[in-house]
Amino acid sequence: MEPGGHGRVTIIDVAEAAGVSKSTVSLVLQGSPLVRPATQAKVRETIRGLGYVYNRGAANLRRATSNVVGMLINDLTNPFYAELAVGIERVFQSAGYVPLIANTAESVIRQAEVLKSIREQGVAGLIISAARGTPAAAIRDFTQAGIPVVLVMRGVAGARAAAVVPDNRRGAREAVEHLANLGHRRIAFAGGFTDTLVHEERIAGYRDALAAAGLPADEALVIEVPPNRDGGIAAVPRCLALADPPTAVMCFNDAVGFGVCLGLKQRGLEPGRDVAVVGFDDIAEARHATPALTTVAVDSFGLGARAAQLMLRLIQRGEPSAETDIGAVHLVVRDSCGARRQSRREAS
Amino acid sequence: MEPGGHGRVTIIDVAEAAGVSKSTVSLVLQGSPLVRPATQAKVRETIRGLGYVYNRGAANLRRATSNVVGMLINDLTNPFYAELAVGIERVFQSAGYVPLIANTAESVIRQAEVLKSIREQGVAGLIISAARGTPAAAIRDFTQAGIPVVLVMRGVAGARAAAVVPDNRRGAREAVEHLANLGHRRIAFAGGFTDTLVHEERIAGYRDALAAAGLPADEALVIEVPPNRDGGIAAVPRCLALADPPTAVMCFNDAVGFGVCLGLKQRGLEPGRDVAVVGFDDIAEARHATPALTTVAVDSFGLGARAAQLMLRLIQRGEPSAETDIGAVHLVVRDSCGARRQSRREAS
DNA sequence: CTGTTAGCGCATTCAC
DNA sequence: GTGAATGCGCTAACAG
Numbered sequence: 001m002e003p004g005g006h007g008r009v010t011i012i013d014v015a016e017a018a019g020v021s022k023s024t025v026s027l028v029l030q031g032s033p034l035v036r037p038a039t040q041a042k043v044r045e046t047i048r049g050l051g052y053v054y055n056r057g058a059a060n061l062r063r064a065t066s067n068v069v070g071m072l073i074n075d076l077t078n079p080f081y082a083e084l085a086v087g088i089e090r091v092f093q094s095a096g097y098v099p100l101i102a103n104t105a106e107s108v109i110r111q112a113e114v115l116k117s118i119r120e121q122g123v124a125g126l127i128i129s130a131a132r133g134t135p136a137a138a139i140r141d142f143t144q145a146g147i148p149v150v151l152v153m154r155g156v157a158g159a160r161a162a163a164v165v166p167d168n169r170r171g172a173r174e175a176v177e178h179l180a181n182l183g184h185r186r187i188a189f190a191g192g193f194t195d196t197l198v199h200e201e202r203i204a205g206y207r208d209a210l211a212a213a214g215l216p217a218d219e220a221l222v223i224e225v226p227p228n229r230d231g232g233i234a235a236v237p238r239c240l241a242l243a244d245p246p247t248a249v250m251c252f253n254d255a256v257g258f259g260v261c262l263g264l265k266q267r268g269l270e271p272g273r274d275v276a277v278v279g280f281d282d283i284a285e286a287r288h289a290t291p292a293l294t295t296v297a298v299d300s301f302g303l304g305a306r307a308a309q310l311m312l313r314l315i316q317r318g319e320p321s322a323e324t325d326i327g328a329v330h331l332v333v334r335d336s337c338g339a340r341r342q343s344r345r346e347a348s
Numbered sequence: 349m350e351p352g353g354h355g356r357v358t359i360i361d362v363a364e365a366a367g368v369s370k371s372t373v374s375l376v377l378q379g380s381p382l383v384r385p386a387t388q389a390k391v392r393e394t395i396r397g398l399g400y401v402y403n404r405g406a407a408n409l410r411r412a413t414s415n416v417v418g419m420l421i422n423d424l425t426n427p428f429y430a431e432l433a434v435g436i437e438r439v440f441q442s443a444g445y446v447p448l449i450a451n452t453a454e455s456v457i458r459q460a461e462v463l464k465s466i467r468e469q470g471v472a473g474l475i476i477s478a479a480r481g482t483p484a485a486a487i488r489d490f491t492q493a494g495i496p497v498v499l500v501m502r503g504v505a506g507a508r509a510a511a512v513v514p515d516n517r518r519g520a521r522e523a524v525e526h527l528a529n530l531g532h533r534r535i536a537f538a539g540g541f542t543d544t545l546v547h548e549e550r551i552a553g554y555r556d557a558l559a560a561a562g563l564p565a566d567e568a569l570v571i572e573v574p575p576n577r578d579g580g581i582a583a584v585p586r587c588l589a590l591a592d593p594p595t596a597v598m599c600f601n602d603a604v605g606f607g608v609c610l611g612l613k614q615r616g617l618e619p620g621r622d623v624a625v626v627g628f629d630d631i632a633e634a635r636h637a638t639p640a641l642t643t644v645a646v647d648s649f650g651l652g653a654r655a656a657q658l659m660l661r662l663i664q665r666g667e668p669s670a671e672t673d674i675g676a677v678h679l680v681v682r683d684s685c686g687a688r689r690q691s692r693r694e695a696s
Numbered sequence: 697c698t699g700t701t702a703g704c705g706c707a708t709t710c711a712c
Numbered sequence: 713g714t715g716a717a718t719g720c721g722c723t724a725a726c727a728g
Contacts, residue, residue, distance in 0.1 A: 008412075010705055021715045026707060034713065053493075056468045057405050057414075058705035061720050064356075066405075068469070082430045086451050093450075093458070098465050100416075101449035102441075103434050110441070117446055120404045121416070145401075358721055369699045374723060382697065406721035410704050 009052045018046040029054060060122065068098045069311060070118035072111060072128040074154065076103040080300050081129060084153060087304025088127060095312055097124070104131045112138065119145075125315050127307055129153045136160075148314035152307040153298075162314065164307040166298045168198055168280075172205025173212075175278050175296045176250055180213035184248040184276060188221040190235040190260060191228075191252030199227075199252065202280065206250055227252045229286070232259015236267060251279035257293045258286035357400045366394040377402060408470065416446045417659060418466035420459060420476040422502070424451040428632065428648050429477060432501060435652025436475060443660055445472070452479045460486065467493075473663050475655055477501045484508075496662035500655040501646075510662065512655040514646045516546055516628075520553025521560075523626045523644045524598055528561035532596040532624060535563070538571040538583040538608060539600030547575075547600065550628065554598055575600045577634070580607015584615060599627035605641045606634035 011029075015022045020039060027035050028043045035043075046052075060066045069092060073085050085101060092099045100118060104111040111131045115138055118126065125148045128139075136158035142149050143161060151163040179187050189206045192199035203222070210217050223238050225231035232251060239245055251257040257279025261271040271277045272292030279286075281295040359377075363370045368387060375383050376391045383391075394400075408414045417440060421433050433449060440447045448466060452459040459479045463486055466474065473496045476487075484506035490497050491509060499511040527535050537554045540547035551570070558565050571586050573579035580599060587594055599605040605627025609619040619625045620640030627634075629643040 024714060036713065051493075054468045055409075055470060055705055057409050057470050059707070061403075061405050061409055062707045064720070076424070076430050076434050077427070079425070079427055079430070082424050082427070086424055086453070089451055093461070098448065098469065099450070100446065102447070103437055105434070113441070120402045121446065122403060122405050145399075372698060384697065403721055407723070410723045412704065
């Protein structure tokens with residue numbers, strides 16, 4: 001009811017109005033059991049009556065801790081990262097932390113500015129999907145100051161920080177298992193440069209699944225082509241030239257997958273019907289071009305949530321600077337090649 | 349180089365190390381011209397050497413002002429609102445303000461929690477794309493405390509606050525002018541309930557354009573049908589029944605537009621070729637269904653930027669609580685009916 | 697031009 | 713259980 005004018009109502013005003021001391025009010029605010037219920041009720045009443053609002057800035061200053069965490073996203077305009085952000089945010093919200101979200105628009109310069117600003121705000125932690133080309137030094141600034149950092153989705157070369165990234169191996173394995181369950185027995189792997197970690201992981205998952213399904217690992221079925229559309233197109237004739245051609249192709253990414261679909265059509269084959277095509281949803285655009293393409297997508301919400309949970313743990317354990325602690329997130333197979341082949345176990 | 353242990357380096361440490369007083373350091377930090385350049389350089393040097401970081405929390409406490417502004421978005425997962433958010437954020441960033449972005453996921457409960465939290469952080473202002481069903485009281489809390497509020501994209505019934513919303517009249521006018529420039533002389537307006545403000549605005553823009561193009565305002569061309577797909581379908585026979593049927597239809601929204609396209613096809617007419625169809629991009633889904641449909645879309649980046657600029661003005665002028673100050677944002681015509689008719693001025 | 701003094705709103709020992 | 717002092721890191725007046 002009190003208009004309050006412009007002189008902000010403080011804890012002291014509340015104390016006076018309630019006829020107690022400041023510290024009592026402070027204890028009530030923190031839900032301490034050391035205050036008699038009657039007093040507590042009276043204090044809460046006055047707080048409401050006076051329209052008092054807690055000043056977290058002052059509290060943080062005094063306690064030398066903060067309830068805000070920095071959260072940098074390389075591109076909020078990209079729905080994938082927007083979802084990632086929302087997944088992270090939700091966890092923080094319900095844990096009582098306030099995320100300071102910022103979009104760096106894939107610019108290291110913008111990112112540097114924002115990092116500085118974030119640092120000045122005195123955040124309890126930093127969770128970041130880094131812009132391309134981020135220097136490890138940017139991260140080191142934080143870890144050296146004892147502020148925990150979690151890298152999400154994207155790693156930073158040379159940075160020693162916790163990271164939550166997709167589990168490529170598992171994603172590839174599940175996709176290939178899916179194909180095997182549909183009855184495919186000749187499954188190729190197409191695309192990707194053999195000297196990259198990501199490719200290595202995905203190939204490993206592919207082999208895991210073959211082994212688990214009791215299928216032979218025919219090296220002829222691993223087609224090395226560039227990880228783009230043209231690579232996919234080029235992979236098709238090489239598959240078809242084999243003595244025993246594959247009935248399904250696991251592609252390095254959706255661009256390759258799109259290429260494979262195109263290549264199949266050129267040969268008069270229908271992707272999804274004659275040959276099942278699966279690809280990791282890295283580009284997230286090519287997939288729209290071909291409904292016949294099944295994709296393996298990162299569960300962005302889940303990844304964000306995992307990252308946020310890791311962050312909370314780091315903050316609460318007060319670890320100064322986490323070692324490379326990989327929290328893997330598994331992928332989701334978005335099917336569209338469906339029940340093409342008969343399931344091997346019909347009535348299971 | 350100094351590890352700093354865990355005892356944060358403060359302005360005092362800097363002062364001592366540089367052999368000056370705290371206030372001198374403070375002045376340097378604020379870029380005051382009252383400090384001799386030599387001293388300034390020395391201070392900056394020690395700041396860097398000691399790895400000092402400015403504590404904005406303490407500063408804000410002292411000055412009783414803040415450089416952070418609250419920014420609530422009803423659905424960050426929706427690309428439209430994500431762009432809106434980015435547009436807002438960009439302006440704040442470059443003005444030295446830090447936006448505290450939060451996603452309310454269209455939940456008034458979540459929103460209430462976030463608003464409380466935001467309020468405790470002591471923001472300088474609040475810019476909000478409110479969740480559906482937001483009570484005016486939620487906004488009043490802020491304005492009463494002298495914190496400026498800007499409503500963006502979505503208004504809040506009963507709230508007295510600045511608002512930045514699309515300029516429906518101008519959007520309709522530009523779309524119809526576009527049609528007139530393409531050579532159309534019989535342009536209908538289809539859909540919408542006559543008792544809503546939005547409809548009134550769009551009809552007004554339609555009439556503005558007709559008048560400007562010197563075309564007669566034939567009331568028979570205003571087709572009153574419900575603002576949905578079925579309404580659009582129903583509008584077609586009514587148009588065709590006219591003595592002098594229209595060659596173009598301005599629709600209330602894209603759902604109506606989609607309906608009109610369907611209706612035309614049922615009659616063997618090709619939308620976009622035989623009859624130009626334009627619709628406001630309210631639903632933003634129907635449009636994908638018909639490439640022949642030209643849409644009038646809100647420029648989300650621009651809208652966000654306008655809203656942020658208004659916010660900055662309110663903060664800097666220190667206005668306690670702004671009246672309903674509408675910052676209109678114009679719309680963007682996304683053409684797809686193209687140069688159907690001959691331009692009246694061929695070589696202009 | 698630079699140093700001194702006094703709080704901003706709150707949390708935290710300690711006594712009472 | 714409650715109250716009285718003390719300072720978090722910084723800025724804002726003045727005094728030199």
